[in-house]
Amino acid sequence: MKNYLRKFYxxxxxxxxxxxxxxxxxAKSDWPLWEVFIRSKQGLDHKHVGSLxxxxxxxxxxxxxxxxxRRMEGVSxxxxxxxxxxxSNPEEAGELFEPAVDKIYRHPTFYxxxxxxxxx
Amino acid sequence: xxxxxxxxxxxxxxxxxxxxxxxxxxxxxxxxxxxDIAITNISLDLIGQARNFYQYAASLIGNxxxxxSLAYLRKEEEFKNCLLVEQPKSDWAQTIxxxxxxxxxxxxxxxxxxxxxxxxxxxxxxxxxKEVTYHLRWSSEWVxxxxxxxxxxxxxxxxxxxxxxxxxxxxFETSSYELQVANDGTGIDASKLKEQWMTKVKEIFSEAxxxxxxxxxxxxxxKEGNHTEHLASIFTELQYMQKTYPGCEW
Numbered sequence: 001m002k003n004y005l006r007k008f009y010x011x012x013x014x015x016x017x018x019x020x021x022x023x024x025x026x027a028k029s030d031w032p033l034w035e036v037f038i039r040s041k042q043g044l045d046h047k048h049v050g051s052l053x054x055x056x057x058x059x060x061x062x063x064x065x066x067x068x069x070r071r072m073e074g075v076s077x078x079x080x081x082x083x084x085x086x087x088s089n090p091e092e093a094g095e096l097f098e099p100a101v102d103k104i105y106r107h108p109t110f111y112x113x114x115x116x117x118x119x120x
Numbered sequence: 121x122x123x124x125x126x127x128x129x130x131x132x133x134x135x136x137x138x139x140x141x142x143x144x145x146x147x148x149x150x151x152x153x154x155x156d157i158a159i160t161n162i163s164l165d166l167i168g169q170a171r172n173f174y175q176y177a178a179s180l181i182g183n184x185x186x187x188x189s190l191a192y193l194r195k196e197e198e199f200k201n202c203l204l205v206e207q208p209k210s211d212w213a214q215t216i217x218x219x220x221x222x223x224x225x226x227x228x229x230x231x232x233x234x235x236x237x238x239x240x241x242x243x244x245x246x247x248x249x250k251e252v253t254y255h256l257r258w259s260s261e262w263v264x265x266x267x268x269x270x271x272x273x274x275x276x277x278x279x280x281x282x283x284x285x286x287x288x289x290x291x292f293e294t295s296s297y298e299l300q301v302a303n304d305g306t307g308i309d310a311s312k313l314k315e316q317w318m319t320k321v322k323e324i325f326s327e328a329x330x331x332x333x334x335x336x337x338x339x340x341x342x343k344e345g346n347h348t349e350h351l352a353s354i355f356t357e358l359q360y361m362q363k364t365y366p367g368c369e370w
Contacts, residue, residue, distance in 0.1 A: 031152065052154050055265070062258060063154035066161050 033082040034060040036067075038074035046078050054079075121304070125238070126180050127200065127297040128307045130190065131343060132241075133173030134201035137191055139222060140166030141354055145209050155212075158258060162219065165251040172244045192362035196351055200295075203342040204287035206351040213266055213276035218284055220259035224320050225291045226252045228313040238306040260324050267328025274329070281333060289338025292317070298343075 031053040037046035049068050054060035060079040068074065088096060100106070143163040150156025174187035181190075204222060209215045230252055233245035266273040292314035294302070301307025322332055341347070361368055 053152055054154065058261065062261075063158065066158040067154055070157075070161065 031055050034064075034079045035082050035085060036060075036064040037078040037080075038064070038068055039076040039078075040073055041075055046076065049073075051082060121300075122180060124297045124300045125306060126177055128301045129173050129177040129180065129241070131200035131295070131297065133170045133177060133190070134199045135205055135222075136166040136173065137170035138199070138201045138351070138354060139205035139218075140164070140170060141358055142205065142207075142209050143215065143219070146215065151212055159215065159219075162255050162258070165248075165255065169244065169248045169251070172247070176240045176244070188362070192359050196347055196355065197345040199347065199351060200343050200345060201347075201351075202287070202290050203339055203348055204284065204291065206342070206348060206354060207284065207287065208350055208353075210280070210283070211276060213273065214280040214283060216259055216262040216266065217277060217280040219255060220263050220324070221284065221288055221291075221321070223252055223255040223259050224317055225310075225313065227256050228316055229308055229310065232308045232313075236306050236308075237304070241306060263324055263330075264328040267325070267330045277328070277330065281330065285333045286336050286339050289336075290340040290342060293338075293340055293343070295343040 032055075033051055034054055034057075035051050036049050038049045039046045052060065052063050052067055054063050057079060061077050064077045064079055069077070140163045143159050143166065146156060146159045147163075148156065150159055170191070171187055174190045177190055178185040178187055204218060207214075207218065227249070230245040230249040234242055234249065236242040236245065263277065266277045268274075292311045294309055294311045298307060298310055302309035318332070325332060339348075
């Protein structure tokens, strides 16, 4: 069921189905690929912002600093090697996600939130 | 006395501008995208420092002087940058090693200059020190990485040491204006930084399995306006627009 995440040059969408040329990022450089997560000043959690190449974790953090925080986007950086991310298979989207579609009673829309509850 | 402070400020500005310009030659040509961005970020930091120093120098000079006229209209012999910063960027190893030598020097210099009696110089030093701290960290790691990695990278950094070491002596040679600003507490006597610089460079070199060269004949003259032919090649690009279309803006 679990697949290793396959990264393509322009993001996660497999381009073989779009008819374009696949340029695997591994082919562009011998350096491993890393996923970058940045926590912004206002943000409570780290958010995925993109990926980059680096030889080790230290260089990945510095590259992330140079590539993704040039416009004061962040106060904290996480990096993780892309190969350690497991992803769901897009072809199984039907069985994974569609059963939730008709179960609207799971949404918390049937009761009022008190004003004191923030960040929902 | 004012002329001395102007000369000193221009010397600081020219160092940052010329190295910024040299590093900018990597824009679009870096070994990988991420490092292309890293080295051009450093360029922008250096040009930012240069602007601060030029603006201050322009205010001291008065008349019609501006940061632009000081960067774009002065002649080669009026530039007071060290020879190290004007040398060609060559390969990545040479660019890295030059940045490491220079950042280590700037780090020690700005640490002291934060306490300058001149409020402007102190403020610029304080602001720049954060940037330089990162340049030093980044370039130190690269020196270790290249020295300690493959035979190819080791040989390349050896070649870079061979080419650049002869320009390191000038950093710590006290020019006439440096001596005077050091005496009145506005500037720093660079010769006082040499020992600490050498200790730090030795530290990084030993991690990188490199050794400091023996006694070398040092090339000097840049601080007093005697430059290598490489400065002229920078000017053909840097000053072309202002010399061809005086006063042009965009």
